Amino acid sequence: MSIIKVENLTKIYGDFFALNNVSFSVEQGEIFGFLGPNGAGKTTTIMILITLLKPSKGRAFVAGYDVVKEPSKVRANIGYVSQDITVDDYLTGRENLKFQAHLYNLNNENKRIEEILNLVDLSDRADEPVALYSAGMKRRLDIACGLINTPKVLFLDEPTLGLDAQTKRRIWDYIKRLKNELGITIFLTTHYMEEADILCNRVAIIDRGEIKALDKPSILKGHIGDEVINLKLEYLSEAFMDSLKKLQGIKEVKFHDTLCSIKAKGAEGLIPKIFELASIHKVKVESLSSKKPTLEDVFLAYTGRGLRDILSDKEKGKIFGKRMRRFRY
Amino acid sequence: MIEGIYWITWRELKRYFNSKVGILIRFIQPLVWLGFTGNIFSETKILLQQVGFLGTYLDYIAPGVVTMMVLFTSIFGGMTTLLDRRLGYMNRILASPISRTSIALGKVLGISLIALIQSGTLLGIALFLGIRVSTGILGIFAIILTALVVALGFSSISLMVAIKVKSHEAFWGVVNFMGMPLLFVSSALFPLELMPSWLADIAKFNPLTYSIDIMRFFMAPQGSFINLIPNLIIIGLFALIVVSFCAILFNREITKAL
Incomplete structure (x- = not known):
């Protein structure tokens, strides 16, 4: 069964196509990755799927509910971890989770909080203010917050952005555990090839609002030959x-x-x-x-450009930066 | 809905109590006013007597300073919402099933309770400094209740500014621009009767004028309580209208990206 189904999704800002006729579906229990440079439309897609942004055209279903018509039902069934680390520095780890639990109207949340703290190995630091946590710990708490309501789908927007190599690997391990031990479907976006390769069952390569390729990483690499x-x-x-x-x-x-x-x-x-x-x-x-061919070679083959070329594509970046700020601030 | 409001308020208060330095800093300005200004202008007692106020100037401005605390705490309170949006925390809240209205109301209630705690504490300090509340414990209760109503109104205004302007600079610009005139053009520091008439006329449109008169009555009753009924209606309506408007605006602005 497809837990996410996206049909001809389009998002237009003025005359700029942030997403152009995107269709795909995500199966239950898989890690599905959106791989693309900054400004490719990854966050726009997530924002639409978590009901914080309305599509210009097309439809999307998450956990069986229409994201435009039944936003509350979608929200109750998902977890969302944004690309900025969003934990409250003034609260302790436990208080962060407590607040999060009540956003989802959970009762008897204490047991769930203990479980989640154990899962991300933060039990022994749970009663310290988050301001004292390292970046990696904050990210783990952040992911823990996204898991509090036992979501059917977890959305991770650039989960390892700005983390060092070691921390990155630990976060990868946690993400794999979520899938293997809890069977949670994960939709993640990344611009790290390695991350997509290591974590994802299937990867969609997205550039300038369009999906250029979608398959298992090994098959994508196989196409390159x-x-x-x-x-x-x-x-x-x-x-x-x-x-x-x-x-x-x-x-x-x-x-x-x-x-x-x-x-x-x-x-x-x-x-x-x-x-x-x-x-x-x-x-x-x-x-x-x-x-061996890497996903980067795959990316090059499908988009005709290297990731770095696009990153320095300043003009587009500026336009896009403005659009994105609209819902970040 | 009620639960949502409760937990949004819970977070506001947790954040407040966990930032101990912030709590102390907010007492500096009102204490300076009580300690210095109250004494510097003590000779205005004669002027006050002319318009029928029989206490000292310190007695006169005590409700004004308590109001100052309420006003500034609540009018700056929208800051946390601005930060939540900036840091992406608001998206985390919005991605959950909580109702949008309860976010707005929870924020307003949270800020108002903080303003209440601050002004209540300040009133305690004022009593310690020798200011009298001649209506006793019931009077103190009435003063604090008045403070709450004022706080609900002005924290709603603050939240509306925060949700509308989106940048720190603009937020501080707007709330500072509002704060001082609101305080000066009211009966907080000087009786309207002693102001130029055009200024007194403007002050009559300031809800603070009415709430301060209520507080002043409970500190040193002059005349009959019946005279205050219009004041009660005015500040009650002010709070009700502004809070409702804030909830509507918040709902609209927060979903505008949709």
């Missing part, structure tokens, strides 16, 4: 080159002096065979590297 093996040889050998080309799985061999670039499928299995051939032909291999 082949792995590349780079060899540096001591000297060039015609015989070695010919026998390389005959190896099964090798698609293309190119030589530039003593550098050899091989496009292949299944590089792990091929590397030992390449060494075997090299020893038969008495060719010395000076170095070898193999590279």
Whole structure:
């Protein structure tokens, strides 16, 4: 069953298409990722799905309810963690959760609060003011707040933005636990390729308000095709080159002096065979590297631009920044 | 709805009690007024007697200073809502099923209770400094109740400003611009009878003039309570209208992005 269903969603500001005819669905229990640069339409999509923004055109259903017609029912069934860390510094961790619990009209919230605190490993610091927490702890509390009502879908907008590598990995572990142990469906947005790759069952690549590709990360990478093996040889050998080309799985061999670039499928299995051939032909291999396609390559292939190019796309960013501020402030 | 209001108010009060420095700072200005201004202008006693007030100037401005506390605490109170929106916390609240009206009313009630605590404490200090409330404990209760009604009105105004302007600079600009004139153009510091008539006329449109007269009556009764009935109606209506308007405006503005 699809727990999120989005049909031809469009959001227009003036003449700017923040979202253009976006359709997709998210299955129960999966981690679904929206991958795209800043200003691609990720937050706009989340804002519509959590009922804080109305679409210009199209429909969206979350947990079976229409986000425009039945916003209260949608709200009761979701958790939302925004890209800014939004916990109240003046309250303790426990008080933050208590307040959150009552926003959802939960009774006997104390037991639930203990459970959640345990889940994010904050039990021992729960009675300290949040102002004393580290950024990682605040983020965990933030996610905990989003979980208080045992939501059917948890929306995470850029969950690891601005965190260091270690903290980022810990947050990833928590997110995986939510899915594996609690079976919560998670909709997350990110502009980190690695994050989408590690966490998501399926990824939609979104750019300029349109979905460019949507599939499992492995399949997306598979579309890009082949792995590349780079060899540096001591000297060039015609015989070695010919026998390389005959190896099964090798698609293309190119030589530039003593550098050899091989496009292949299944590089792990091929590397030992390449060494075997090299020893038969008495060719010395000076170095070898193999590279698998990354989501970044996928992104490039689908959008024709690198993430960084878009990030420096100042004009669009400015326009978009203005739009976004409207519902942030 | 009631529960929603309760918990929004709960958070406002928690935040207040958890910021101990903030609590103390807010007492400085009113205490300066009581301590210095009350004495500096003590010779105006003769002027006050001319218009029928028989106490000292300190007695005269005590309700004014309590009102000052109520006014400034409530009129600056919209700040937390502005911060909530800025920091994205408001979105977290809005993404939950709580009713929008109860957010507005909870905020107004929270700010008003803080104003009440502040002004109640200040009144306690004033009593300690020798100011008399000749109607006794019931009078103190009536003064505090009046303070609550005023606070409800002005915290609603503050919340409306906060929800409308969206930036700190504009917020402080607007509330500061309102605060001082509201205080000066009222009977807080000087009787209307001693003001130029055009200023006294303006002061008659200021709800504070009416609430201060009520407070002053309970501190040092002059004349009959019957005379205060119009005052009660005016501040009651003022609070009711402003609170309702605030709830409507909040609902509209907060969903405007929708």
